[in-house]
Amino acid sequence: MTAPTTPPNTEAGEPADEQELKALYQQFDAANMIPLWTQIDDLMPHQPTPRAVPYLWRWSELYPLAKRSGDLVPVGRGGERRAIALANPGLGGMPFATPTLWAAIQYLGPHEVAPEHRHTQNAFRFVLEGEGVWTVVNGDPVAMRRGDFLLTPGWNFHGHQNVTNAPMAWLDGLDIPLAYQNDTGFFEFGPDDLTDTSTPERSRAERLWAHPGLQPVALLGRRPSSPLAAYRWEHTDRALTEQLALEDEGYPGTVEAGHAAVRFTNPTTGGDVLPTIRADFHRLRAGTATAARHEVGSSVWQVFTGRGTAVIGGVEHSVEHGDVFVVPSWARFELRAEKQLDLFRFSDAPVFESLNQFRQATGTEAGA
Amino acid sequence: MTAPTTPPNTEAGEPADEQELKALYQQFDAANMIPLWTQIDDLMPHQPTPRAVPYLWRWSELYPLAKRSGDLVPVGRGGERRAIALANPGLGGMPFATPTLWAAIQYLGPHEVAPEHRHTQNAFRFVLEGEGVWTVVNGDPVAMRRGDFLLTPGWNFHGHQNVTNAPMAWLDGLDIPLAYQNDTGFFEFGPDDLTDTSTPERSRAERLWAHPGLQPVALLGRRPSSPLAAYRWEHTDRALTEQLALEDEGYPGTVEAGHAAVRFTNPTTGGDVLPTIRADFHRLRAGTATAARHEVGSSVWQVFTGRGTAVIGGVEHSVEHGDVFVVPSWARFELRAEKQLDLFRFSDAPVFESLNQFRQATGTEAGA
Amino acid sequence: MTAPTTPPNTEAGEPADEQELKALYQQFDAANMIPLWTQIDDLMPHQPTPRAVPYLWRWSELYPLAKRSGDLVPVGRGGERRAIALANPGLGGMPFATPTLWAAIQYLGPHEVAPEHRHTQNAFRFVLEGEGVWTVVNGDPVAMRRGDFLLTPGWNFHGHQNVTNAPMAWLDGLDIPLAYQNDTGFFEFGPDDLTDTSTPERSRAERLWAHPGLQPVALLGRRPSSPLAAYRWEHTDRALTEQLALEDEGYPGTVEAGHAAVRFTNPTTGGDVLPTIRADFHRLRAGTATAARHEVGSSVWQVFTGRGTAVIGGVEHSVEHGDVFVVPSWARFELRAEKQLDLFRFSDAPVFESLNQFRQATGTEAGA
């Protein structure tokens, strides 16, 4: 932030003598003081003016580089994870997709193991393709398969193992930037080897919690994060299919015409899966488009299947399988589906809803 | 409540002249005033002393009488429902299972229809056996099948139709006594004919809401009652089976050794399905017993399958398929399973939790 | 509740043979079963039809009888309190003002002491006139003075002492009927003598909590009941005075023209002072009237000063200093002030708000 030495543009009086003002600003500087009046337009804009930019990473570029790192970089204690962050070009070289959200491709080669650790940062995985890795969360092995959404809430020990002869890559989402910015994170190493190397079809978390509307009486009580470690593709897909079928039958259920969407939720509260991260899955029928929307807070999308166009801040990006893109705060955003478009999205909306900072508007309302 | 004319047993002074006191009490009576000191032991006992008694209705008696009413009493507008309430003998001839809870057997003959109405009283159905009835809740036809738990939250229009040649009977639970006692109920007639006579396998509510941990984005938001109209037996059974399997594998999940239990919950809040009624399903392995417990508030149980013993206030009742029994407030209660015992339970616990009146204790803690 | 032997008025079929039906009803009776169809109009009316009636007790009658009991009946362990309940004539001889609320005149003669006890029932005192009694709540002596509203939340030990040569009488409000009806109450004796006989101007609770918008950091946290033991008349009076002054100045603040009102609240939650009882204070300018209102749940009013008319269910009652009256659930209610009318009110609204049973309407909306 540059501090101009010229006085502010003000109607209320005459500019001071240039020399005296310059001296004052030097004294401010020496005293670690900065005047508001030279900065206010940048600090308090009329509407959000994010430094993070709309950006698209293509799967066709992401995956080969992840694979190449699999050849060159071992995974193990110290580096902890073979994860490569998507760095928003607007954020000054930090490995952050948005000011609050971390998005990375994690790659685990055949029979590799990522050692156990825990941190207060909240994490999830979304599986674009492949299978064969089990993530062990708090001692509970959770299979990772195509289309699944998997949770590692803060402060749970976790590690991963690939039990197959094929590599596997997936999307990691965390609130690392938020914790980094605000100095809230704690981290601990766990065992180098996984605490449970079994490979069950269903995790114990699912066996306890993945029954619609049912909760185990022994484990009742509100929790800040969802106890359901895995949201399986078969359920997500079925829920979306039903919404579109209901629309065809003339009943409500879709967000708007041709646009089905489900929210991943915490069954103990009905709210978001993690205190800092919201996650949804969206399906657009071929040939449909969403309304243009503005939302406070940022989000990251990954195309699961299909093909279409993401229009972010007025710029069109054609998108397909695996592509990841960022929608900065308050950027005008719409989606158009050429072929049926299935997309995973995560955002920081729970943060700003909690703090009474959330707003949303359609394109028209926002005057944009 | 009798008002003795003798003065209270008090250490603090001499009894008044008997004649003057009698005159005073007559004046009180004329003025619609009643002294506390003659009533306090009854009004404010050292622990709850319910008028409702522990009581057991046998299915072998309930069902034939329900069936007989099917022969003799038509169902239709005015009487509204062929439901026969279980009247706790301690409650002075009122048709109430407990001070807050209504429990009734509802019987619908072949091709009969119960007309639509709505009321602020909250309702559910639990299906002991049979199938072939659809309950239409707010225009959404919901199949009723063995083991299912079905909701009709307050102020939703609802009617029932039996589309088969066989009669069907089930357990109705409502908060009628609570509403009756406190004068909170409203009621409206709906159409005489059902608004939707289709008979889908799954209700629209289930198609939108019965996906574990998923919510439709278009319908988000906390609701006082669950939007999930049906909790199917297949899910309940599987959840209980998993809890016992996890116990066998050495993991937590059961309430106590051999005792699996699930709570039916509202996915939008994680809390109880209805603001006034809690509902659980319990499974005890053959040969096991629960700890003795005391709980503020009353509950009603129905045996789904198996055989065992319910010990209520020290009295043993052998119970089997279809038997319904009441556990009054703070009565010592335990269950013993001879054969694997599956039971449905509902209670008024949400009322007393909301009002900070809830307490529970094991038999030992309660000193009883 | 009488069970008519005639079949219900139904459009859906023919009445059964009278004899068979009579036999069936006898079998029902023997089996502790009661049919809904003969009872539904009474059980589930179209709108609340309270058994509790609108009723007015005049202070000119209440006080002399309380005083007389002071002469004749000692106060002490066993009878516990010299409190005389206002018994709603509609409630079958029970000492209850409404189905949920207890209202009583408590009278303590010169230098008398009411021994300590505690109960889960929530209690408050409202002081119409007089002073000189200290109520000791959980060891904290709280002076009782004209216009004060004083709390004894459930399960706090409490006793009272009159340190003067004059008697004192006040209004007690509790949720005894609610606890009695639902079997939720626990009771314990405390010491016969008060744990603290000092007579400070301000209680320790007030010294910690009676600072507007401030809370002691050492005692933070949400509590089910207010920790502020006394709401002093000087604050209530000033708040009402300010509302009317703001109205005169053209600013919002009053409920409706000429009608100021404050709610007594729990500073740790912003909600009601007790989980089961709401308490307000109302002031009507001379010559004004409230809109007619209907409200689910019952309330009890006491006139503090002034003179006017309470119109309950269409019946006018002229009211003045000390008069207590009951507004049953959903009864149409309005107030008119002849002289400036100050009134204390308590109700069970928090119960029905918690349970999603609360409704209110203006006279017009309710169609009454």
Place this chain on the structure above:
Amino acid sequence: MTAPTTPPNTEAGEPADEQELKALYQQFDAANMIPLWTQIDDLMPHQPTPRAVPYLWRWSELYPLAKRSGDLVPVGRGGERRAIALANPGLGGMPFATPTLWAAIQYLGPHEVAPEHRHTQNAFRFVLEGEGVWTVVNGDPVAMRRGDFLLTPGWNFHGHQNVTNAPMAWLDGLDIPLAYQNDTGFFEFGPDDLTDTSTPERSRAERLWAHPGLQPVALLGRRPSSPLAAYRWEHTDRALTEQLALEDEGYPGTVEAGHAAVRFTNPTTGGDVLPTIRADFHRLRAGTATAARHEVGSSVWQVFTGRGTAVIGGVEHSVEHGDVFVVPSWARFELRAEKQLDLFRFSDAPVFESLNQFRQATGTEAGA
């Protein structure tokens, strides 16, 4: 953040060929990808390692510079406010006291007016000394006097006027950095002239809300921020005095021996005054010290009166009237009072409590 080209220190394999790795990292860079394994120690430290540093600004330096700016810089539309931010030297030249909190000295000369505007950023003022300014919040003029804590919750129009012949300076606190970092802020100009230039002793907000435990019935309902515009020094002082008096009498009330503290709270919720900012006032008796504490999140303190020592991260700073200091996240912190020490504090704790990121520990627990 620098990306070393050397591979991570890992036990799990051999380093890759240096050249190939370098090429990969260049490809990452070109693709806006950054590996986690080279960054993890900085991104996810074992405990918070704030960039913000402990820092102290002396009033003896702050005030003269503020005064000088009063001579040289006009106040008016465009620059909006004559506020000079305290810029933490660790935050790269941004005008932020901590990553989330803005702290500034605002200075208003005789008869100056700061024009009306509104922003979603939440604001408060704390008055170290002086009087004569009225801040007009949403049309309500609020006098600012020594020791007062004054609120301007987000999106309320506000301006200030100094009606005296003397200048006045005070501390402004806002959540500007949080909004800036996350792109959540909106801003609008209001009228250049104040909407109400009257100078009442008490604001309308106080007349409605500053009655202990009382709320206006007409304005009930939970609000995200406190409706009480001013927390007056006379109440704060009295509350602190009472806590210490109770301690002397042997009763609880203080945080620890000799340490009284009050929280400024929102009467409609019992929680913090603003969704993003907590504010307390502390008093330490002469000769006492607090325990050492660590807390997630940052805070800013201003000494109101007295003299003592702030020990932050092991470094002692002697502090007196007007001095402002910052405690970064998780820094070990303790206070020692030489003379009775009165301090105002604000922090971002509500943010991290809402997001389940808050932790605190005593010095011993934190192992520091």
